[in-house]
Amino acid sequence: MPDIVPLPPGSTIGILGGGQLGRMLALAAARLGLRSHVCDPDPGAPARQVTSLSTIADWGDASALAVFARSVDVVTYEFENVPAAVIDAIEPHAPVRPGRRALAVSQDRLAEKDFLSGLGLATAPYVPVEDPVSLAAAIARTGLPAILKTRRLGYDGKGQVRISDAGAASGALSALAGAPAILEGFVRFDREISVIAARSPDGSFAAYDPGENVHRDGILHTTTLPARIDSAAAAGAVAIARRITDALDYAGVIGVELFVTRSGLVVNEIAPRVHNSGHWTEAACLIDQFEQHIRAVAGWPLGPTDRHSDAVMTNLIGDEVATWPSVNNAALHLYGKAETRPGRKMGHMTRISPRQK
């Protein structure tokens, strides 16, 4: 194992991406006496409101990225679509954690599925698709219904189309505008869960209890703890997260989304970062996922992941944020975004109740 010296308080964490996740990471770093320096092309990025160190740079501006990297002690990121060229510009000057391999695997749904099935983990059946001919062949393999997903840059249900009957196939392909894609067979799941786990550069590992996720219009709506799964499934989900993080020699927090089916757990996708379905940890754990991530990338010992309460985290999407004055008996977290737009994550709230099991 590499000998990583913990960064002392006063060190600076560079954060690529200044959205709500970057903002919550910066807040957690501040509590540990660490500075954070946010880098994002958007001058109005909400994370800038909580730290005085910030860089406005396009992802293609290698010299600005190098200046940023030289001014920090470690670089992490709040989104998985960080271009490889950004890491090329940064890595000569500062370590990047979780790291290049985790990005490469999670940026491309085909690479991700190949990686997961290479570890012997169950995924939805999948076939790469480039054109109508390969789509027809893919449908013959997966059967219908199936879901056509762009290989890159899909999020919150964007970049994917459900194909229910063969007549809908060509429309699905044109909806994705010719982008390289994969066809996934439809998984008949009982429920969706996710595991938020952390691994240190020295290989130590800690995971929070799996949460149960409900999506609305392709966007996470609620995460509920505990998930309605038995203890064997919960342990299995955590073991899967451990396999994945070990294989990636990972450092940081990861979100692993899984389908619970009658024949076992199926991995849907991985996010090499703090994750929306881990926001409940702010209210129901001593050390939340944001502090845990900062600890991991700074080479500090991981904190405990015990859950002291049951919890329901609800996202406030678009206009739902206007309900904030009526949110009582819940921990409210608003992201400071200037403009409310439909489908935009504006905040979240977490209700806790005494732990039942």
Ligand code: AMP
């Ligand atoms: P994703 O962007 O891949 O996380 O997909 C968003 C949501 O679509 C998931 O949380 C599921 O609810 C649903 N979904 C995605 N892939 C599949 C699949 N292969 N089978 C069934 N449902 C899926």
